[in-house]
Amino acid sequence: MTARDLSVGTRLPDRTFGPLTRTDFVRYQGASGDFNPIHHDEEFARAAGFDSVFSVGMLQAGLLATYCTDLLGPANVRRFKVQFREQVWPGDRLVATGTVTQVYEADEEPRVDLELTMTRDGGGIAIAGEATFATDELGDDE
Amino acid sequence: MVNKGMVGRQGPRFEMMVERGKIREFARATGSSSPGYLDAPDAVVPPTFLTTVVFWQPPEAADLYRAVDIDLRRLLHGEQEFLFTGAPPSAGTVLHAQTVVEEIYEKEGRRGGVMTFVVMRTDFTDDNGTIVAQSRSTAIETGRPPTAEGA
DSSP, rough: GGGOOTTTOOOOEEEEEEEEEHHHHHHHHHHHHHOOGGGOOHHHHHTTTTTSSSOOOHHHHHHHHHHHHHHOOOGGEEEEEEEESOOTTTTTTEEEEEEEEEEEEEETEEHHHHHEEEEEEESSSEEEEEEEETTTTOSSSO | OOOOOGGTTOOOOOOEEEEHHHHHHHHHTTTTOHHHHHHTTTTTTTGGGGGHHHHHHHHGGHHHHHTTTTOOGGGEEEEEEEEEEEOOOBBTTTEEEEEEEEEEEEEEESSSSEEEEEEEEEEEEOOOSOEEEEEEEEEEEEESSBBBOOO
């Protein structure tokens, strides 16, 4: 993406992640240090009243972050915020979307604000998010 | 029950080393193959990477969470925010981290029962004491245990 592509209302290209597997959950838990057994121990999850283990909220948050940093650059992110809505289950496919909500200047750099969603394919919104990126490193042309 | 008197209470200050291998591991676990994470010698951290601060917390950091006293059977992770004052910290950086109980407030739940929101903020400073990143986590103690249908 170039800075010129980004104006208020610009819709970023969608990206699909998954279907998520239990291995994805475990790999994220190992990387993040969150070892809550409800995400990998089937017996524990059932005893807690769930049908199976379910994903770590911060995994889908991380995937949503990847969605925007892959488009706008790892070094350019200034803010990333998520609100957790629906649980994500093994086999779920997740669709990330983003829309530019603001183009402005702050701290002496051009910035954009994004509104983000991570939706369960065939389900509801798993995560609603917001992000801010600096755009001066993106350049005006390809 | 959440102890509302804990607002403003700070946890211990401790160091967190930003390591290239850890960045690569975390980026791969979150679906990125960006060279900016995987190949650059001065790779920056992914936006949600600071959650790995748990690997660096000293044992006494848990005291702050215990003192807030959220009922773990009724705990939901509501929101999470990461702020960076410039480019995110890069591999080789030493961060100094400290967590504070920023805010505790209540709301009426949609299906009855009072929900208590606990906002914990962790400040990450560089060697000069300048804040380079902040992480803000909102935990919710629901009126009753959460279910598969959500809060």
